[in-house]
Amino acid sequence: MTQLVSDEELTPALEIKALVERSRAAQAQIENYTQEQVDALIRAMVWAVAKPGVAEKIAQFTVDETQLGNYDGKFLKISRKTRATLMDIIDDKSVGILEEDKERNIIKIAKPVGVIGALAPSTNPEATPVIKAIHAVKGRNSIIVAPHPRAKLTNKMICDLMREAIVAMGAPADLVIGIDTPSLEKTNELMKQCDRILATGGGAMVTAAYSSGTPALGVGVGNAVITVDETADLDDAAEKIRISKTLDLAASCSSDNSVVLVDKIYDQMVSKLEGKGGYVVNAAEKDKLQHTIWHDGHLNTAIVAQPATKIAEMAGIDLPEGKTFFIVPETGYGPDHPFSGEKLSVVMALYRVKDIDEAILKTNQIQSYQGQGHSCGIYSNSDENILKLANATKTSRVMVNQPQAASNSGNLWNGMRQTFSLGCGSWGGNGTNNNISWRDLINETWVSKPLAVTKVIPSDEDLFGKDIIEKFAKAG
Template sequence: MAHAATLEHPVENSDAAEVAALVARSRAAQAQIEHYTQAQVDALIRAMVWAVAKPGVAEKIAQHTVDETQLGNYDGKFLKIFRKTRATLFDIIDDKSVGVIEEDTARNIVKIAKPVGVIGALSPSTNPEATPVIKAISAVKGRNSIIVAPHPRAKLTNKLICDLMREAIVKMGAPADLVISIDIPSVNKTNELMIQCDRILATGGSAMVVAAYSSGTPALGVGAGNAVITVDDTADLDDAAEKIRMSKTLDLAASCSSDNAVILLDAIYDEMLAKLQSKGGHILGADAKAKLQNVLWEDGHINAKVVAQTPQFIADFAGFNIPDGTQFFIVPETGYGADHPFSGEKMTVTMALYRAKDIDEAIFLTNAIQAYQGQGHSCGIYSRSDANIMKLANATRTSRVMVNQPQAASNSGNLWNGMRQTFSLGCGSWGGNGTNNNITWRDLINETWVSKPLVTPKDLPSDDKLFGDVIAKLR
């Protein structure tokens, strides 16, 4: 859907034409696999993952990503490209995505999967190594093609990964243009992609997600992350401390699922805080907290210069000292909302620390913190009490409650839980999204429902049975 050229907007029209050409190529490639069998589709996605995750290549991609973006660290990037992509493939490989995918015998309904067409995917600078792969195999699993618009800070990484997948696709006998990278990205090109594609899969900053929802194209967006973790008085404190450290430091907190706030119940507060310190947590005093606040935010927005950087870099940048062995910052906090920015998302190895007298106050704090930022995304709890776990789950406005698991490594799926593997986390109406689920290939297809008459039609029950005592109450 290229726009007519005008003298007033030559750049915009050039971008529109460029994207239109990419979409045409993508649509032609998708048409060639529209009638692929399940075996053909699954062979394609196996090849796509192997091309980027095989030994030797995964290491190269991990280092390339760190070198280009200057975000996170090698270990985190390698974990995502080597392990997360494999886990995602493993999670979907046995799913039936071609032909009849579901039969509801009680209702006599059969559901048939149909491709959407061209998927327009946004890829962030914080997870540019695995995001294009995961989105691409989800698209192709549904017999779609995909065009990936990267963050400019990760454009070379995106091209490297997409080119490797394209080469693998060709070797499998399919058209390379099932995966296309926008090699020289811009906001205008991304906007054009969102207008011209058939469905948008948006992961990135809030501005781009809003743009996706405003494009006029059906969009799957995600809400802001600001995970809040509660440790109650029944928890295994050693286990909790290690998993919080793991989550808080994974890829230097590049993920929005990193533990942004931790709530400790009174009964275990001192003991648990000591354990967090033993894991490399450094408590900031008032002066260091003020200095950190000055560099974490600029004009109310997270400062890109400190995102996913080492504790030492941030401390030097802010102008305060930290002891050797510091892995993350612990910032004591009592408030929440705009006047207490540490209650929001930080995208750094910075953890706000709260104290609650009991599980009820922890629930109150979780909701108050996430009403400011992160509502609908995820929270977690370390506990041996099913009563506390379910109380928190029932009372919080969240799509995911991760129990006794490192949040950043778990809510998007991992081998130790049953969550679907993805990097796109729907946050429901709480986060301004249309879905709560972990977005995967099932969200990237159309479904035809075939309805046949029931063998025995249903009988409408009598009014007495259907309405019961309501009748008497309404007289």
């Protein structure tokens, strides 16, 4: 006689095994979908969560559950970011032949990976599951989303809405599955049992993803450093820094963590930042703020994505009315200067440098501590300075005259791929520099046909050059 096992009695391994089996069965049903069927699915998935009335409900629910960020930021992400991501990929060809390289006589064919295991952070739990899900389904994959426990109800709401939309389109609901009662053990099991991991979250979780034995796409630590040079439009720069620093109360890892001002415009720019709601702390307030933001060397989660007024109250700082972010003068970097690191709060470090060369040096010093490979930015009207910074920094993205947090993952005013997963290359311990999209979630078969004319290896003189040949001939 077969003994029935309740959900409560399932081990994490068995529970995830059952979810993966369901997910794999659903994926098999769309493996041969046409491009039109795939695109109809992802349109329906986004509409289900972003349509008027629903987006507002999700935004408020997310704030209520997580107590992170604010309604305006959450609404922008679920309503606008999801639409922008859909727009970004909807016309991409992701089924069948992707490319034909006539010169090399190679055809590239898209194939699904299978089951994507996705990690969703508590700081962006509203749009992350949607964006990861449509990238997965665009590649004819299924997806299982492991949320942060702090956002499990938000994740369930969003996944359920997408599942209903998928069923309405005649496809299996299990193309999208959320883990309703998340735990570290279940997340680790998902990473072991899925076909590819898409990890967005804390450093420990990304490290675990890379250690799982499953091919993983992870992201590095964010700690964006923004330079303002003497050629910049200072009013524009101040407003965009404000936007980036306060968007969703700095829940994004792309929020401006340090701003570097060249000497010529330092005083003027500080005044403009103050006019935009920045509050420059004095030495005593800096000490109070430091002891509030970090406890025993670790970021105090109670300050993450909270209003400036709440942080000021916790720190015992008398914050003037109308001030929405803190500006902390700093000179050093590294563990002894924690303000040089990622803060996930409406707090930014401020540095004064002589010129663009010192700004580049300071950027590299700060990001050698945290954030190397992620992103930096510059407000400048000098192409020479922009390219000098881009060439000399160890970064995957340089955002020019744009609010960092709203831009480096793609926005309507730039050509960056829309995503919430930012690869940081070898600098950040990642396998890719990409703004990760559906193209990273497929396999590609290369079909190679013989060339019309076989290639011929040129003469040694043409291939190596006369100088090289003579140099080594003399060396004997």
